[in-house]
Amino acid sequence: MIKIKNVTKKVGAKVILDDITLDIEKGTLVVLIGSSGCGKTTTLKLINKLIKPTSGEIYIDDKPISKENTIELRRKIGYVIQNTGLFPHLTIKENIELIPRLKKEKTIEEIEKTTIELLEMVGLKYEDYIDKYPSQLSGGQQQRIGVARAIATDAEIILMDEPFSALDPITRTSLQEQLFTLQDELKKTIIFVTHDMDEALKIADKICIMDSGKVAQYDTPENILRNPVNEFVKNFIGLDRVWNNPEYIKAKDIMIKDPVSVKPSRTIIQGIEIMRTSKVDSLLVTDKNHKLEGIVTVKDMKSNISKSQSLGSIMSSEVLVVKEDDNLVNILSIMNERSVGYIPVVTDEYKLAGLITRSSLLSVLSEQFLEMEVSVLG
Ligand SMILES: Nc1ncnc2c1ncn2[C@@H]1O[C@H](COP(=O)(O)OP(=O)(O)OP(=O)(O)O)[C@@H](O)[C@H]1O
Ligand SMILES: [Mg+2]
Numbered sequence: 001m002i003k004i005k006n007v008t009k010k011v012g013a014k015v016i017l018d019d020i021t022l023d024i025e026k027g028t029l030v031v032l033i034g035s036s037g038c039g040k041t042t043t044l045k046l047i048n049k050l051i052k053p054t055s056g057e058i059y060i061d062d063k064p065i066s067k068e069n070t071i072e073l074r075r076k077i078g079y080v081i082q083n084t085g086l087f088p089h090l091t092i093k094e095n096i097e098l099i100p101r102l103k104k105e106k107t108i109e110e111i112e113k114t115t116i117e118l119l120e121m122v123g124l125k126y127e128d129y130i131d132k133y134p135s136q137l138s139g140g141q142q143q144r145i146g147v148a149r150a151i152a153t154d155a156e157i158i159l160m161d162e163p164f165s166a167l168d169p170i171t172r173t174s175l176q177e178q179l180f181t182l183q184d185e186l187k188k189t190i191i192f193v194t195h196d197m198d199e200a201l202k203i204a205d206k207i208c209i210m211d212s213g214k215v216a217q218y219d220t221p222e223n224i225l226r227n228p229v230n231e232f233v234k235n236f237i238g239l240d241r242v243w244n245n246p247e248y249i250k251a252k253d254i255m256i257k258d259p260v261s262v263k264p265s266r267t268i269i270q271g272i273e274i275m276r277t278s279k280v281d282s283l284l285v286t287d288k289n290h291k292l293e294g295i296v297t298v299k300d301m302k303s304n305i306s307k308s309q310s311l312g313s314i315m316s317s318e319v320l321v322v323k324e325d326d327n328l329v330n331i332l333s334i335m336n337e338r339s340v341g342y343i344p345v346v347t348d349e350y351k352l353a354g355l356i357t358r359s360s361l362l363s364v365l366s367e368q369f370l371e372m373e374v375s376v377l378g
Contacts, residue, residue: 001189002047002157003146007044007056009213011090016042019056019214024206026156027187031200034210034236040193043210044159045192048079060157074105078150082193085146086134092145093130097151103340111152118148118172121178123171139166147175148297151182159304160192164199176202195239201225201245209233222248245255249328251345254364259344261286264312270302271311275301284344285315290351296318321346324353331356 009017017039024030032040045051047058049070058065065073070095078099080083086095093115100111104148116126123310134142143166150158150204180203183190194200200207201221208218216236217229225241225248228234240368261284263273271283275298282297301307304314321344322331335343335358342357 001061002191003059003062004043004047005057005059007046007053009046009051016213017046017053020215021215022208022215024189024191025359026189027188028031028205029183029192029257031204031205031207032191032193032210032217033195033197033200033207036195037212038210039213041161044079044161044191044193047157047167048077067352073154075099077159078155078157078158079152080143080146080150080158080160082165086142086149090132091131091133092137095134095145096149096152098149101131103154105154114118114152115148121151122148123174124148127133140168140171143167144171144175147149148181156189157179158188158190160190160195162195162320165195172199187228197241201241209236211236227349240372246328246332250324250329251326251356252324254328254331254351254361255345255356256360257354259352259355261290261352262311263288264310264315268304268307268309269313272298272307273279273302277280280344282342283311284352284355285311286352286361292319292321292346292350292352294343313365319344321350323348324354 002022004020004024007017007020008015011214015016020039020043022030032043034040035153042051046053047060047065049068051067052066053273054111060073060076068377087098090098096115096118097111100106100114101108113128119126119129124141124144129137129141129145134145135144143163147160147163149209150160150163164175167175176199178211192200192203204221206219207223207224208222209216210231217224219227224233225237228237260280262273262276263269264285264287266274275281275283282295284292285294285296287293293312294317296311297314300314302315319338320334320338322334324345324347326345331343335341335356340356344352345354347353
């Protein structure tokens with residue numbers, strides 16, 4: 001949908017953007033994030049042709065925008081400008097309806113109906129605001145009008161430059177939710193600029209972390225958290241970030257690999273001996289292909305009188321398992337709900353991959369917190 005290809009922007013000798021290449025797929029929400037002055041606003045301005053690149057090209061639907069009519073292009077794009085950018089001499093209603101009325105794709109009645117809906121969506125009462133001028137509104141209210149106006153254009157592309165930055169945390173959270181819901185429904189292509197990593201993680205399909213005019217990493221939130229490409233990204237997201245987002249922690253990150261497992265043909269006597277020497281109180285039973293067949297606990301073994309029976313004949317084959325990619329939140333809730341102290345982890349083919357126990361969880365978590373403390377001290 002939007003392709004930024006080897007774009008460099010210089011002002012005099014100063015390099016503002018240094019060879020940026022980004023591919024933004026249709027219907028996705030991409031967050032641009034980075035420290036102040038790294039070039040986020042400049043990137044949006046280039047897409048909207050407010051400024052021209054020094055070299056490189058931007059394509060929208062495979063057409064180079066340098067060759068497109070600027071006015072036409074801007075009508076395809078809704079733009080929430082940093083610090084609102086409402087027209088001061090127009091009322092709120094006129095501000096929101098300006099582009100839809102220019103486009104003439106909808107009747108006046110349809111446009112007005114949309115305006116009411118949009119104001120409601122951003123949490124403002126129609127009657128109270130419609131005839132006011134931007135200067136009569138607070139900064140946060142103006143930002144909300146800016147968001148409503150960008151959506152009102154019906155544009156396929158929306159550029160949002162720190163649209164929620166002047167809002168209190170509660171309004172901000174509610175607008176993030178609304179944006180997410182709206183995006184789920186409308187599937188616009190949105191480029192959203194923010195300073196706030198938590199905001200980015202809540203709404204982004206992909207995050208582009210920028211560092212002094214360069215792309216440091218462009219990836220899904222999950223990959224950025226799990227595999228930051230360098231120290232800059234690591235520091236930027238913060239060490240505790242992954243642990244504040246337990247849905248990104250997977251079973252495979254916390255499981256004990258190579259848990260003790262036995263073949264079903266083992267006898268109870270052998271099983272007890274294996275348990276004793278490996279200091280565990282249950283055994284996972286796997287077949288020759290390492291597929292999980294069942295589980296035997298020390299209790300099952302002790303209650304069986306004939307100790308020469310095979311483990312296969314006494315094991316319980318209904319084992320609660322999780323997949324390697326199940327996340328910590330799910331795993332903890334399963335362990336709590338079913339009050340189990342351990343849970344085997346299997347691959348998609350049901351092969352035994354690992355085991356999560358309460359103590360393995362505890363040791364992984366405490367190691368993480370130690371690491372955090374060390375990095376704070378050091
Ligand atoms: N017209 C200009 N002339 C000279 N330098 C400029 C111009 N516009 C922007 N810059 C510089 O380019 C760099 C990037 O600016 P930009 O506004 O894109 O940053 P940003 O990432 O949006 O920052 P912020 O988070 O503070 O909004 C800054 O160092 C800025 O001072
Ligand atoms: Mg900016």
